Amino acid sequence: MTQTEPGRRERKKAATRLALSVAARDLFLERGFDNVTVAEIADAADTAVSTLFAHFPGGKEALVLGHGRAREEALAAAVRDRAEDVSILQALRDFLATRGPFDPDPDPLSRRVADLVVATPALRAYARTLWTGCEDALTKVIAEQSGQDDFSVRLLARYVLEIPDLVGVEPDPGAALDAALDAAFTFLRRGWPEF
Incomplete structure (x- = not known):
């Protein structure tokens, strides 16, 4: 079976996950893990907190380490x-x-x-x-x-x-x-x- 390219929706989801991960990583490295809120991460990634948790139900830790x-x-x-x-x-x-x-x-x-x-x-x-x-x-x-x-x-x-x-x-x-x-x-x- 030939694997197809991901559709626009999947690409947007992947881009959102990446933006959240990068924003979290950068903020954590700059200010420390405990000094950053999920709201600040969502804001830095230009998304809602609910979107952050939809992509990373494990919370802040999952943003760094994945699942x-x-x-x-x-x-x-x-x-x-x-x-x-x-x-x-x-x-x-x-x-x-x-x-x-x-x-x-x-x-x-x-x-x-x-x-x-x-x-x-x-x-x-x-x-x-x-x-x-x-x-x-x-x-x-x-x-x-x-x-x-x-x-x-x-x-x-x-x-x-x-x-x-x-x-x-x-x-x-x-x-x-x-x-x-x-x-x-x-x-x-x-x-x-x-x-």
Whole structure:
């Protein structure tokens, strides 16, 4: 089936979502997350507060971090689409190494946003919720790919999904984060060597 170009309505919705996200990001970086209201964001994007919540029902946090669906799909694809010689745990480690504060070569704006998330309790909590919200999908894909379907698979998924919150707040970015990520997966490999 050939995918068609989005219609005008879909393009307008996407443009509104982008305008809201950019306005929120810019205001948050300028004044801090807690010092910006949804009304100010809507005004900066030239839209109504009700429109903001229609596009981002998760509120201010979702304006920065989005929703969990894309993250869930990307996480499952990292496991499902890995090369034959790559273990499940290595695929997950490699996936996390490219996300948020783990990104080895972020552009300056992405680094500022990642720092904002780590420094803002509400954003950090929301980010953790987005990761842990992927538990069912990750458990399912690990079970499919490993041929195992028991409590240990769900436990592994939950531990992996806690890593971004635990490791992502290391005080020194860069090599320290990479080392902390490696350490987390070294411990996981001890408990789940078959993965």
